[in-house]
Amino acid sequence: MLDILFKNCTIIDPFNRVETKADLLIEGGRITGLERDITPRDGIKTINLQGRWVVPGLVDIHTHLREPGEEYKETILTGLKSAVAGGFTTVCAMPNTRPPNDSASVTRFIIGRARECNLGRVLPVATITKAQKGTELTEFGDLLSAGAVAFSDDGLPVKNSRIMRLALEYALNFDALIISHSEDLELARHGVMNEGRMSTTLGLMGIPNAAEDIQVYRDVRLAETTGARLHIAHVSTKEAVEIIRSAKRRGVRVTCETAPHYFSLTEEAVEGYNTLAKMNPPLRTEEDREAIIEGLRDGTIDCIATDHAPHSTLEKECEFEKAANGIIGLETAVPLGLRLVKKGVLSPMQLVELMTVGPCKVIGLEKGGVRPGELADLTVIDPECAFHVTPQNLCSKSHNSPFLGETLEGRAVITLFEGRCVFDLHGMVS
Amino acid sequence: MKHLLGMRFLEREEIEAILDQAEAFKEILERPIKKVPTLRGKSVANLFFEPSTRTKLSFEMAAKRLSADTVGISKTTSSVVKGEDLIDTVKNIKAMKTDCFVIRHASSGAPHMIARHLDCPVINAGDGTNEHPTQALLDCLTIKERFGDFKGLNVVVVGDILHSRVARSDLMALTKLGATCSVSGPATMLPPYVEEVLGAKRIYDIKEAVREADCIICLRIQRERLGDLPLFPSVREYASFFGIFPEVLEYAPPESVIMHPGPINRGVELDPGLADSDRSLILDQVTNGVAVRMAVLVMLLAQNN
Ligand SMILES: [Zn+2]
Numbered sequence: 157m158l159d160i161l162f163k164n165c166t167i168i169d170p171f172n173r174v175e176t177k178a179d180l181l182i183e184g185g186r187i188t189g190l191e192r193d194i195t196p197r198d199g200i201k202t203i204n205l206q207g208r209w210v211v212p213g214l215v216d217i218h219t220h221l222r223e224p225g226e227e228y229k230e231t232i233l234t235g236l237k238s239a240v241a242g243g244f245t246t247v248c249a250m251p252n253t254r255p256p257n258d259s260a261s262v263t264r265f266i267i268g269r270a271r272e273c274n275l276g277r278v279l280p281v282a283t284i285t286k287a288q289k290g291t292e293l294t295e296f297g298d299l300l301s302a303g304a305v306a307f308s309d310d311g312l313p314v315k316n317s318r319i320m321r322l323a324l325e326y327a328l329n330f331d332a333l334i335i336s337h338s339e340d341l342e343l344a345r346h347g348v349m350n351e352g353r354m355s356t357t358l359g360l361m362g363i364p365n366a367a368e369d370i371q372v373y374r375d376v377r378l379a380e381t382t383g384a385r386l387h388i389a390h391v392s393t394k395e396a397v398e399i400i401r402s403a404k405r406r407g408v409r410v411t412c413e414t415a416p417h418y419f420s421l422t423e424e425a426v427e428g429y430n431t432l433a434k435m436n437p438p439l440r441t442e443e444d445r446e447a448i449i450e451g452l453r454d455g456t457i458d459c460i461a462t463d464h465a466p467h468s469t470l471e472k473e474c475e476f477e478k479a480a481n482g483i484i485g486l487e488t489a490v491p492l493g494l495r496l497v498k499k500g501v502l503s504p505m506q507l508v509e510l511m512t513v514g515p516c517k518v519i520g521l522e523k524g525g526v527r528p529g530e531l532a533d534l535t536v537i538d539p540e541c542a543f544h545v546t547p548q549n550l551c552s553k554s555h556n557s558p559f560l561g562e563t564l565e566g567r568a569v570i571t572l573f574e575g576r577c578v579f580d581l582h583g584m585v586s
Numbered sequence: 587m588k589h590l591l592g593m594r595f596l597e598r599e600e601i602e603a604i605l606d607q608a609e610a611f612k613e614i615l616e617r618p619i620k621k622v623p624t625l626r627g628k629s630v631a632n633l634f635f636e637p638s639t640r641t642k643l644s645f646e647m648a649a650k651r652l653s654a655d656t657v658g659i660s661k662t663t664s665s666v667v668k669g670e671d672l673i674d675t676v677k678n679i680k681a682m683k684t685d686c687f688v689i690r691h692a693s694s695g696a697p698h699m700i701a702r703h704l705d706c707p708v709i710n711a712g713d714g715t716n717e718h719p720t721q722a723l724l725d726c727l728t729i730k731e732r733f734g735d736f737k738g739l740n741v742v743v744v745g746d747i748l749h750s751r752v753a754r755s756d757l758m759a760l761t762k763l764g765a766t767c768s769v770s771g772p773a774t775m776l777p778p779y780v781e782e783v784l785g786a787k788r789i790y791d792i793k794e795a796v797r798e799a800d801c802i803i804c805l806r807i808q809r810e811r812l813g814d815l816p817l818f819p820s821v822r823e824y825a826s827f828f829g830i831f832p833e834v835l836e837y838a839p840p841e842s843v844i845m846h847p848g849p850i851n852r853g854v855e856l857d858p859g860l861a862d863s864d865r866s867l868i869l870d871q872v873t874n875g876v877a878v879r880m881a882v883l884v885m886l887l888a889q890n891n
Contacts, residue, residue, distance in 0.1 A: 355778070357783050358695065358716065359716025428695075429698055478693065
């Protein structure tokens with residue numbers, strides 16, 4: 157277990173609403189001191205963290221770990237390595253694996269594998285319907301008992317409104333969370349990018365904002381009708397933000413997330429038929445991007461989730477129309493979030509909140525934050541550290557990032573989980 | 587000019603240079619011996635991953651007139667059908683010392699991707715719903731021959747603009763050359779931001795659309811492009827509301843001409859009689875296709891010497 161003294165940290169802890177400069181003492185893996193000036197006891201390793209942030213271990217509620225079934229893209233082990241390199245100690249594993257996580261045995265397998273890896277916490281999300289077919293509900297009770305934390309057919313929407321209603325109703329028995337991948341499949345059909353100026357420029361078929369908006373509204377209304385808890389995944393349009401904002405005002409139990417690419421990029425990134433900018437929902441326009449940022453600012457959007465979606469070069473180095481949707485995101489989330497802080501759009505506290513307290517509240521996860529007595533579950537962020545996004549510098553098994561070749565500013569440099577150091581970029585701790 | 591991927595990437599001067607070169611080649615096509623040695627020893631690979639007869643023939647003819655060797659694959663013989671990786675396929679053919687690739691592919695952007703992987707000229711012979719630059723060039727040449735200049739010229743493109751690579755390339759080329767363009771057809775087939783991106787005004791009523799048109803470009807109504815859901819109620823209704831028939835032409839200026847990239851669905855988008863009338867430039871388009879493709883091949887391959 158870890159014994160270490162971090163000097164001169166900028167502690168940003170939204171769990172305890174603390175933002176302060178302090179020293180942080182960790183003994184036996186547990187936080188034992190958090191004060192202005194801690195004198196190091198003999199022999200304890202001391203690191204000066206001047207200029208760096210110490211925050212609670214980040215939480216990503218939308219990660220595709222690909223295991224079981226597509227281990228050539230990512231495994232639970234490589235996914236966790238990528239997570240901790242990005243500063244995340246908790247990830248929610250999306251269920252669209254092969255087989256999908258629609259039974260307690262798959263849920264138990266994921267939890268078991270994660271435990272063997274022993275790098276971070278994996279909380280499985282189970283499917284809403286059996287085999288994601290959209291016809292029959294999965295065994296919510298059994299899946300929750302096995303350790304599932306929410307239900308989602310992510311990758312696919314629940315097409316039938318009555319099935320979605322049944323899911324939300326049945327979830328009431330367990331106060332379970334339903335996560336909606338909101339997309340009107342018929343409207344989105346044949347579309348491979350956002351419908352707009354760029355799709356017309358590139359001669360590609362488009363997916364209109366309305367494909368997302370219509371389904372977001374449907375699911376919000378069903379949550380309102382049933383009184384159940386609903387979470388909207390990867391919000392990308394300005395209209396969806398507005399629908400959720402007004403639903404929250406009415407008291408609907410709805411939360412939502414966006415992904416870093418929706419506040420960092422627009423449809424322009426598809427120029428040159430760039431398959432690394434192909435995702436679902438697609439990158440939208442500047443107007444949407446600004447509305448997403450406003451949603452993050454005013455609290456309409458509860459959290460930042462990566463939608464980390466690893467694909468091998470087989471699925472990406474091909475014709476645009478054939479290419480798979482999705483990008484990896486665990487390792488670039490912090491630098492992209494930091495851009496908003498540097499532009500003065502979000503305060504450091506707001507950003508950390510969106511990546512810790514925000515997601516915890518959505519899934520009902522209790523965490524203690526940075527306070528004495530807690531087992532260390534912390535991330536050290538260096539807001540200035542240059543991060544060259546290259547395949548060699550990424551820990552994920554896949555490298556499908558639109559930021560490949562760029563140098564981003566700031567990243568996680570140390571990650572502590574359950575009192576152990578699980579990531580140490582510059583070898584400062586060990 | 588390293589490749590010809592689309593009209594989008596060409597400057598006005600480059601388009602004019604190709605048209606000038608093509609006009610010079612047209613003279614050769616009038617000779618009894620229609621062959622020059624310009625590209626002797628060069629090999630051109632015609633890779634048609636999507637069925638095509640006319641364009642493929644036209645490219646082959648153009649290459650042969652220039653004394654280049656041609657090899658080709660077409661959809662039925664291609665291993666891509668069996669799922670071979672596109673990049674692997676072209677790299678293999680490149681390894682056989684090919685000097686130039688002519689690519690027809692069902693995916694928008696496929697020639698662009700190939701161009702990124704090869705260090706020799708790539709000519710886009712039609713990619714998905716994106717562009718068909720040599721068709722635009724031959725259309726421009728045909729218009730130039732008839733009208734002399736593009737300034738002040740009104741061109742309307744009628745039909746499925748959303749899925750038509752011909753329409754997109756035509757509009758980009760013609761607006762660059764100074765023509766005023768508009769589009770008409772079922773609104774379900776007009777792309778978003780067509781005015782902003784392609785510089786063409788939407789005119790919903792076909793009679794209104796032809797009113798000032800010097801040139802009417804009719805597009806083939808491709809049932810196979812429509813997928814599972816028809817974008818208009820019936821061929822019959824299309825013909826009566828969007829087809830170019832003598833009754834519609836009455837609204838157009840008397841000297842206006844009709845063009846069509848072929849093959850024509852006679853009686854659907856175009857009146858059978860009009861296609862063969864003296865207002866039709868359709869056969870000129872075909873002749874000009876060879877000349878324009880010769881010009882493009884020479885300009886790309888001569889540069890590469
Ligand atoms: Zn999704």
